[in-house]
Amino acid sequence: MMDWTDTHCRVFHRILAPGARLYTEMVHANAVIHGDRQRLLGFDASEHPLALQLGGSDPALLAQAARIAADWGYDEVNLNCGCPSDRVQAGRFGACLMREPELVGECVAAMVAAVDIPVTVKCRLGVDQDNDYAAFAGFVDRQVQAGAAMVVVHARNAWLQGLSPKENREVPPLRYDWAYRLKAERPALPVVLNGGLATVEAAQAQLAHVDGVMLGRAAYHDPYVLHLLEAAQTGAPLRSREELLQQMRPYVESQLQAGLALKHITRHLLGLYHGQPGGRGFRKVLSEGAHRPGADWALVEQAVQVTRDQAERAA
Known part of the structure; x- marks a missing residue:
């Protein structure tokens, strides 16, 4: 690895x-x-x-x-x-x-x-x-x-x-x-x-x-x-992908404040919606946007929203 x-x-x-x-x-x-x-x-x-x-x-x-x-x-x-x-x-x-x-x-x-x-x-x-x-x-x-x-x-x-x-x-x-x-x-x-x-x-x-x-x-x-x-x-209750992703926000924002570029973290998140409706949209938003200067948690929220929209259309 x-x-x-x-x-x-x-x-x-x-x-x-x-x-x-x-x-x-x-x-x-x-x-x-x-x-x-x-x-x-x-x-x-x-x-x-x-x-x-x-x-x-x-x-x-x-x-x-x-x-x-x-x-x-x-x-x-x-x-x-x-x-x-x-x-x-x-x-x-x-x-x-x-x-x-x-x-x-x-x-x-x-x-x-x-x-x-x-x-x-x-x-x-x-x-x-x-x-x-x-x-x-x-x-x-x-x-x-x-x-x-x-x-x-x-x-x-x-x-x-x-x-x-x-x-x-x-x-x-x-x-x-x-x-x-x-x-x-x-x-x-x-x-x-x-x-x-x-x-x-x-x-x-x-x-x-x-x-x-x-x-x-x-x-x-x-x-x-x-x-x-x-x-x-x-036996712990299952939590949604979106709920789990939200738990990353404090860590991501602390790393961004320390000067880390968002792309170094989001590359590890790309598979979260693997095989799910909207998963391709999630990956596309993060892959295309995370390397841009100033990219922050708002991009992750955007990726989640695109995923939701695509999943609803597929339903």
Whole structure:
């Protein structure tokens, strides 16, 4: 979710799903140590519980980055061993680490020794043509031995040659049964399932087998699904998209007063009316207007009104 789940996105998602655990975009340990920490690590207090997802393969650097994350107030540090992009492979982190369980274990152990907050791992089932459940389970066991408190399983392989990152989220077949088996054989280990989950029904069906589900791009493109899942899980009453959107107003106006351009926030709102009558009008108004100088909350109100008008005409 690099370049997607920034703090503005997460504030919006927290409004939609008060009980969810939110994760940052992946940030390399070197960037945490040497980069602009306010830009990379800054977050709003409403985002808790919040996990920082780190990339890297140097135990000492990851430990230092984890300490910084804890000092900034994060609730969890998650090591990404699942991202398949070329940039990640070139830096020897992400999914290619699935074939280096000992190195990952050293990284996890160093991070665990450095902080008091939970250290967790996100992984795939394997790399390329790997088809050995024992190797996957062994990878997980090594990280638990090192102190990992939870594992998030993206339940498909990462193909490092011949597929783009987008294709890697769609082409390798899903094998939820591996995650189910992992949990059944290790009942004390918290296992969270990721991959191919786009609806409330699909997400809830997994909870008979694992401890939780992680939604990524599906929740970004259709964020209201987060609210539907929150209601299904907690029994909280459903609220309308418009009512939820209105809760963003104080945050948006505070950010505008601080000098932020509206476009940096509204890009995360575009999917709110996904699949709904008037949704195209909502996206069009925000997309065309948010970049203009002086754009403010009135543009959001305009987008909502256009959506209402189009929905009424379609009814």
